[in-house]
Amino acid sequence: MPPDAAPEFSRPVPLGTVPHAGRRIALSATPGECAALAARFGILGLDSLAAEFQLMPEEEGTVRVQGRIAASLTQACIVTLEPVAQTVDEAVAFRLLPPGREPQDGPDDLDEIECPDGVADLGEAVAEQLALVLDPYPRAPGAELPAEATDGSAGAFAALASLRKN
Template identity: 65%
Template sequence: MPPEFSRRLPLGLVGPGGRTESLAATPEECAALAARFHLLGIDSLAAELRLRPDSDGAVLAEGALTAEVTQACVVTLEPVPQRVEARLAFRLLSPGQEESDGPEDLDEIACPDGVADLGEAVAEQLALALDPYPRAPGAELPPEATESETGPFAALGRLKRPN
């Protein structure tokens, strides 16, 4: 199944001077991404990427993404519109390059056929930038019940007669 937001770029087109890519999702792509990420909606998604060759043959991508999304409140399920703005930095690996696994390393995306899907990379970065616990204004979680109120002997405690 092809990605909902696909913008393929052969890595060979990134010359020694680099290049800039502007990406914007269509309304249909936004709707498909919203379904994939279980969002109420995505009104817009755009990214600006500066691509330049790295010393080891990979391509370094840096830039920013902006999106207008609507998530469900984790308390009330009301729509919560949000603006997402995120800085992007990742490496696109040429065929045969091994991924690094250091904690300080940039995210790396393997491109085994020498073609990067910049749209899918931006979509994945959007998923990482979303608020994991969106809340509507004024929405608060109910207080947690204590063990004595919900534990296995709670029903027995309610049957106890006062002295």
């Protein structure tokens, strides 16, 4: 998403409104938001997108978010371009950072989302999590790549190899 563009699915939550006991939040995208996200991700359709989160405050103003995202979507098969219906049901966890807090980049650290103004956009966080779990190579049932694309005898590199032999 371009830095100056407004998120298609925006659900702002001020970090300061999360009580010490935590807070449960359920989010659901409208049909218009789903259509805009489908266009953003270059998929054929997004029928539904929802999330349920438990927000728990941590030390130094951070907020840990755990929950699930669920979606029903359609992508184009990479072989036939036929529509491929898919469902997503993923557990997610990330941390929201208050103003001035720098992200940690350790291999075992949770993903961290900076909130420079102290407000987290959970809708945009859900959209980003969905983008991470989309199938990069959706295939329709029975769709196979042509034999020449998989046996290595054709293509640019095979053509170059044949020139080298001559």
